[in-house]
Amino acid sequence: MNIIRKVATLGVAAALLVGGTACTKGGGSGQGATKGADGTTEISLWTHNAGNKEELAAITKIVTDYNASQSKYKVKVQAFPQDSYNQSVVAAASSKKLPCILDTDGPNVPNWAWAGYLAPLEGMDETLSKFLPSVVGKYKDKAYAYGYYDVALAMFSRKSVLEASGIRVPTMDKPWTKDEFNQAMAKLKATGKYAYPADFATGSTGEWWPYAYSPMLQSAGGDLINRSDFKSAEGALNGPAAVEWATWFRGLVTNKYIATKSGADPTKDFINGKSAVLYNGSWSASQARKAFKEDLVVMPPVDLGKGPKIGGGSWQWAVSATCGAKEGAMEYMKFAAQDKYVAAVAEATATIPATDAAAAKVKGYEAGGEFDIFRQFSKKYAVVRPETPGYPFIATEFTKTAQDILNGADPKKALDQAVRNIDDNQKSNNYFQ
8 A cells, every 4th residue: 555645644634623623522322333134233333444445455354353253243334535534524423423433543532532522442451551552542541542553754864875974874772863963964965966965755744744843843852732731832832942943943944954845755756866864754664675675774763852753643443432332332442453453454554563463473563574663663752642632723833833934934933923823722722621
C-alpha cells in the first residue's frame, strides 16, 4: 500500500471537527446492532479502508475469524472511502446512527470521547499494556481505542555523502545536537551540490505539520499546550524554549538549508540526489533502501535539547458509546487484539507492529531486522499529540503559525498570537469539561 496516504490522513478528522466540538453528547441508545432471523445479534463495524484492499482484507479476515469463533454475534463490515469516512461518522453521530465498532484517527480519540461518540474499553488493561503506548488512544486516563500499528519519523542520508563532508553519522546513543546539525547543513551546502541540503517535507499539508514539527518544538523544551491540565498554551507554545525552536526553524529557511515548500515527493527527490538529508516517515525506508542499499543510513531526529522526539499515533479501533450490543463489541475488541492479527494488519500496511510478539512475526521488524530501528524510535521517542478534545483546533493553529514563521513572521509575535487563539478556544469550550 502507499503509506504516504496513511500518514497524510493522520489529522483529517481533526480538520473536520475544528468547528464541531460542540456536538451533542451521548446521542441515544441501542445503535449499531440488530437481531437476526437466526437469533444472532448483528454488530456493525465501520472502517475508512474502502480504497485500501490490503488493510481491508486483513480486517475482514479478523471479522471472519471472530464470527466463526462463536454463534451469539455476527460482525458486519461496512467500508467507506477514506475521504468521506470522517464526515460519515460525524453525520451518523448527529442522527443517532453510529455503528458499534469504528476506526478513528488517534489524535482525535479525545475529541470523539468527549463528544460522546466512544465508550471506554473494558477489561483490556493487561492486553493493552503490551501495546506501544502511542497506539492506545486515551482520554482522562481511560483507554478508548487501540491500533495495530504506528509509523515513525526519522532522518535519512547516505553514509558516503556524510563521510565525504566529514560529517558524523548520528546514532540513537549519540544523536546530532542542534549545533552538529547546523554544522552538517553548512558543510553540505558548501559542496554546491544541493539547492537545499535537507528536505523536511515542507510541501506536505494538513496534519503533517503538527505530526512532524511539533516534536521538534518538544525536543527544544516547548509544547503545543501545558499538559498538566490542558487549559492553556501559555509558556509552552510561546516560552523561551518555543521561541528558540521557532527561530531555529525559520533559520533553516534563511540559511537555505531547507525549502519553504519542498517538492511533492520528498522521498523521490532524495533518491534522485536533490537533497542529502531527508526528514520523513518510516514509509520512505523501502524505496530508499532499494535505491541505496547498504549506503543508506537511518538516523534519529535532531536533539534540540530535551532528546529526539517524534510524533506517535495512527488509526485505531473503538466501540461507540451508543452501541446496542456493547458486550459483543467489547468481546470482538478483545478477540481482535491478538498478536497474530496485529502482525497481519501491520504486514498488510507495511507499518510498525504494535506489540513485541507481533513484531517478531513480521519480516524486517523482528529484533535486529532492517526496519526494527523504527520500532525502537517509536518506543524511545514517540510523543502523542495532546490528549484534549481541543486538539483539532490546536493542530490547525500550530500549522498556520509554523507556516507563517517559515514564511518570515516574527517567531515571538506569531507564537503569542497562537497562544491567545488556543486559549480562547479552550476557554470558550469550558476547557472541555
